[in-house]
Amino acid sequence: MNPDSPAEKRLRLSLLLRLLHREYALGIEASLAEAGFGDIRPGDAKVFPFVPPEGVQVRDLAIRAGVRKQTMAQSVDQLERAGYLERVPNPRDGRSRLVVLTGRGRAVRPAAAGAGDAIERRWTELTSPEEFGALHGLLHRLLGRIGEADPDAAARLASLGDSGLD
Amino acid sequence: MNPDSPAEKRLRLSLLLRLLHREYALGIEASLAEAGFGDIRPGDAKVFPFVPPEGVQVRDLAIRAGVRKQTMAQSVDQLERAGYLERVPNPRDGRSRLVVLTGRGRAVRPAAAGAGDAIERRWTELTSPEEFGALHGLLHRLLGRIGEADPDAAARLASLGDSGLD
DNA sequence: GCATAATAGACAGGTACCTGACCAAAGCTA
DNA sequence: TAGCTTTGGTCAGGTACCTGTCTATTATGC
Numbered sequence: 001m002n003p004d005s006p007a008e009k010r011l012r013l014s015l016l017l018r019l020l021h022r023e024y025a026l027g028i029e030a031s032l033a034e035a036g037f038g039d040i041r042p043g044d045a046k047v048f049p050f051v052p053p054e055g056v057q058v059r060d061l062a063i064r065a066g067v068r069k070q071t072m073a074q075s076v077d078q079l080e081r082a083g084y085l086e087r088v089p090n091p092r093d094g095r096s097r098l099v100v101l102t103g104r105g106r107a108v109r110p111a112a113a114g115a116g117d118a119i120e121r122r123w124t125e126l127t128s129p130e131e132f133g134a135l136h137g138l139l140h141r142l143l144g145r146i147g148e149a150d151p152d153a154a155a156r157l158a159s160l161g162d163s164g165l166d
Numbered sequence: 167m168n169p170d171s172p173a174e175k176r177l178r179l180s181l182l183l184r185l186l187h188r189e190y191a192l193g194i195e196a197s198l199a200e201a202g203f204g205d206i207r208p209g210d211a212k213v214f215p216f217v218p219p220e221g222v223q224v225r226d227l228a229i230r231a232g233v234r235k236q237t238m239a240q241s242v243d244q245l246e247r248a249g250y251l252e253r254v255p256n257p258r259d260g261r262s263r264l265v266v267l268t269g270r271g272r273a274v275r276p277a278a279a280g281a282g283d284a285i286e287r288r289w290t291e292l293t294s295p296e297e298f299g300a301l302h303g304l305l306h307r308l309l310g311r312i313g314e315a316d317p318d319a320a321a322r323l324a325s326l327g328d329s330g331l332d
Numbered sequence: 333g334c335a336t337a338a339t340a341g342a343c344a345g346g347t348a349c350c351t352g353a354c355c356a357a358a359g360c361t362a
Numbered sequence: 363t364a365g366c367t368t369t370g371g372t373c374a375g376g377t378a379c380c381t382g383t384c385t386a387t388t389a390t391g392c
Contacts, residue, residue, distance in 0.1 A: 011326065012282050013289075014194070014212075016305040017187040019232055019323060022379090023312055024180045025348095043348055046180075059370060066185055071349055073371070095357045095370045116178050123179075126311040127304075135304040138297055139182040145292040146189055157185060160177065188349090191378095209378055225340060237379055239341070261340045261387045 024119055031115035037108055039082050044075045047085070048105070048112040055088060055098030066159035084108060190285055197281035203274055205248050210241045213251070214278040217271070221254060221264030232325035250274060 028042040050056065050064045062072035076099055079085045084105035087097040101109070124132040140160070147154040194208040216222065216230045228238035242265055245251045250271035253263040267275070290298040306326070313320040 010302075011306065012212075013286055013302060013305070014187065014190045014282060015232055015325065016302070016309060017183055017190065018379095019309055019325070020305060021180065021183040021187060022322070023309070023319060024183065028180070041347075046178075057370075066181055067348085068350065069371070070351090070373090074348080090370095093358075093370080097371090116180065120179055123308060123312070126315060127308055131304055131307070134300065135308065136176075136179060136182070138293075138301040138304070139179070139186060140177065141297070142289060142293055142301065143182060143185055143189070146289070149292060153189060156188070159181065159185070184349095207377070223340075233378085234380065235341070236343090236381090240378080256340095259340080259388075263341085 027119040027122070028115045031118045032111065035111040035114070037111055040084070040108065040112065041078065044078055045112045045115055047072070047075050047079060048101075048109050051085070051099060051101050051105070053100075055090075055100040057090070057096045058099060059096070061099065063158050066157070079105070193285040193288070194281045197284045198277065201277040201280070203277055206250070206274065206278065207244065210244055211278045211281055213238070213241050213245060214267075214271070214275050217251070217265060217267050219266075221256075221266040223256070223262045224265060225262070227265065229324050232323070245271070 025042045028045055032038065032040050032042070032045060046065045047061060050061050058073050058076055059069050061076070062069040065072060076085060076087070080087065083102060085099055086102055087099055090096045090098045120132070127135075143157055143160055147157040147160065191208045194211055198204065198206050198208070198211060212231045213227060216227050224239050224242055225235050227242070228235040231238060242251060242253070246253065249268060251265055252268055253265055256262045256264045286298070293301075309323055309326055313323040313326065
């Protein structure tokens, strides 16, 4: 891994982002499997933090998680089939249904949230709280600036201004 | 985008990484299209910096770009079909062939490399050289530490220790 | 020098995203 | 209340990754 290479040869930021995101996803997978929820795929764990007790529309889930509604619908399908979620009619709007947690879904919530915490904790230990905080802050700030500078990007980055529920 | 939110609500690092990587990919796409190479898909641009004049095996390309050989083989297929690359027999090893640039491939090299430069330059302007440099450094360092701490991860992160040719 | 192990690549198939087209229910406008 | 627009969701299809398995060729051990 040669960490003391001469002035850390400039790798593409794109490569670094991709590699780190992959490590994160693999970590989520391992953490969920360890907690006994091997049937939740890493990409689907992102749903749980955003489902409030009263239910939520797929559209809103998609915005909060920063994906398209089709992508979120697919995750919800998976989790519904596995018995973690169900879709109930929306009394206020006949077009949409509300996604709610089942009993089983409420049981995994802590594990699903903890999977992300575990990785970020490990990464904090691998660097330092200051460095990890700085990384988080820099990513957040850069994304904010990109959104300010480009209306199209702002639409894609809506989740930044509208974070989760817990 | 509400950049002055209270202490930037803690979004998942995973979300930030994913969003930023998506912005990068979209930027690459736009930059290539502008340079007249709309037939190079953003994911395939990563091949060009790693093809030396004497040719290179698909296996080595995959390691340098941080993907599996199947993924790289697919990119090479695409670029070969589009006339940017070709595969020639390897005089030293009958199992493998060497990927080399065609005349057309040599012509796109600057544009392909420039696409990444353009985005990193824009992002540097959106923040500051110090912040952008810090972000790059932090990502690189964290990945290095992850590799040191976990042999499996080290294998996946081989590209860190073996950067490109230009 | 021949059997076995390792390696390069191809083939099949799956996941997580994406875009575009479409339909049905709601909300507006008149 | 008839017609138009907007919105929530689905369907179809594409890209960029992934794993696992297979074949052909080369390297190795006795």
